[in-house]
Amino acid sequence: MEDKKVLNVYSEIGKLKTxxxxxxxxxxxxLTPDLMDRLLFDDIPYLEVARQEHDAFAKILSDNGVEVLYLEDLAAEAIEDASVKERFVEEYIKEAGILGEKKKQLVKELLLNCKTNRELVDKMMEGIRKSELPNYNATSLADMADSGYPFVADPMPNLYFTRDPFATIGSGISLNHMRTVTRNRETLFAKYIFENHPRFKDSNIPRWFDRDDTTSLEGGDELVLNKEVLAIGISERTDAASIEKMAKRIFDKDESFKTVLAFHIPNKRAFMHLDTVFTMIDFDKFTIHPEIEGPLTVYAISRGEGNSIKIQKETQELDKVLAKYLEVEKVTLIRCGGGDMIDAAREQWNDGSNTLAIAPGEVVVYSRNHVTNKLLEEAGVKLHIMPSSELSRGRGGPRCMSMPLYRENL
Ligand SMILES: NC(=O)NCCC[C@H](N)C(=O)O
Structure with missing residues (x-):
């Protein structure tokens, strides 16, 4: 019988299909130097080369049988209906923080005058410079006082990290409430896609979390270890309260999941998400940044009576905790940079522990992390190595740059 499910992610490592x-x-x-802090970049990538690297990433995936969809295409296809398109533009304007009726009207005209929906979506993502609104004259005091600021609507440079704004868990999604304003704006695209795109809109997709939730949760913190166990980071970006809320909703509707392991990692820019320090490679193999092993605390959350949950603090070492919950004899932790503190710190900064599994024991990695890559190979992992000098400047690796919609069950 044909499988009609549009979303299916019950592991981190099952063969990636979409x-x-x-x-x-x-x-x-x-991106300009003045904006980098607020827009969460540490450097400015060279776009032409970043695109070549990204195309190489997409080619690795499609050469290995993965259907590659693009956020910008799905968003454009989701707004075919004129009234949906207008609502989308209005919500975008509201969330871009554009003040003043005249300015809002000019932006609305600029967007709705785009020749195609793809052009409209690209424009929204790219941001709108003041110089693009020819009839724009600052009239409010706020505009006049802010005359040096170049944008009417800020760009969204983090969009290529599709892992974060929403996450597929089982056959549902958590449509995330992001920590920062800049990244929260990105979740609007997912909202319109899941509510209006023909591929998804009639599929009754459960929502484990919503962008209107008030605490924050980001996809880089959400890992599906297997059909029974999730790992979620309490991190710079994700609140413990979000994990409790989501665990209750998942336990209530998806029988499959039995445990959520909450990984409390240090609150630090370089470790922004759990997946920047820890990813799954095989049934019993993980990459890990050695610097988190000491401070890490793991809490196991399971179903309690009625709609409650039980929380237990794990006291054993991480490999033992993982072996217990994944029901494997032994777990191997492959340390980023090996035993060397300098190699570990450098390669983690460039996402050496951020691997994307496309099948058990088979991962996409950045070329620049050669020390960690060698260790992975020695551990019998099959590597697909992608170029990495520009994309890595945004502080995310292959897992951050991809959101699986469908993985084969193991
Ligand atoms: N899952 C991830 O770790 N994603 C990388 C996000 C990088 C982006 N510049 C950010 O700070 O949000």
Whole structure:
């Protein structure tokens, strides 16, 4: 019988069948040194080369039988209906923080005058410079006082990290409430896609979390270890309260999941998400950044009476905790940079522990992390190595740049 499910992710490592990417666009060329802090970048990637690297990533995936979908295409296809498109533009304007009726009207005209929906979506992602609104004259005091600021609507340069705004868990999604304003704006695309795109809209997709939830949760913190166990980071980006809320909703509707392991990692820019320090490679193999092993605390959350949950603090070492919950004899932790503190710190900064599994024991990695890559090979892992000098400047690796929609069950 044909499998009609549109979303199916019951592991981190099952054969990847469909994935969502975003090819970096002109939003990258709207980054300036003054904006980097607020837009969560540490450097400015060279767009042309970043695109070549991204195309190489997409080719690795499609050459290995993965259907590659693009966020920008799905968003454009989701707004075919004129009234949906207008609502989408209005919500975008509201969330971009555009003040003043005249300015809002000019932006609305600019967007609705785009020749195609793809052009409209690209423009929204790229941001709108003041110089693009020819009839724009600052009239409010706020505008006048802010005359040096170049944008009417900020760019969204983090969109190529499709892992974060929403996450597929089982056959549902958590449509995330992001920690920062800049990344929260990205979740609007997912909202319109899941509510309006013909591929998804009639599928009754459960929502484990919503962008209107008030605490934050980001996809880089959400790992599906197997059909019974999730791992979620309490991190710089994800609140413990979000994990409790989501665990209750998942336990209530998806019989399959039995345990959520909450990994409390240090609150630090370099370790922003759990997947920047820890990813799954095989049934019994993980990459890990050695610097988190000491401070890490793991809590196991399971179903309690009625709609309650039980929380237990794990006291054993991480490999033992993982072996217990994954029901394997032994777990191997492959340390980023090996035993060397300098190699570990450098390669983790460039996402050496952020691997994307496309099948058990088979991962996509960045070329620049050669020390860690060698260790992975020695551990029998099959590597697909992608170029990495520009994309890595955004502080995310192959897992961050991909959102699986469908994986084969193990
Ligand atoms: N899952 C991830 O770790 N994603 C990388 C996000 C990088 C982005 N510049 C950010 O700070 O949100």
């Amino acid at each position: 994935v969502l990417l975003h090819r970096p666009g002109k939003e990258i060329e709207n």
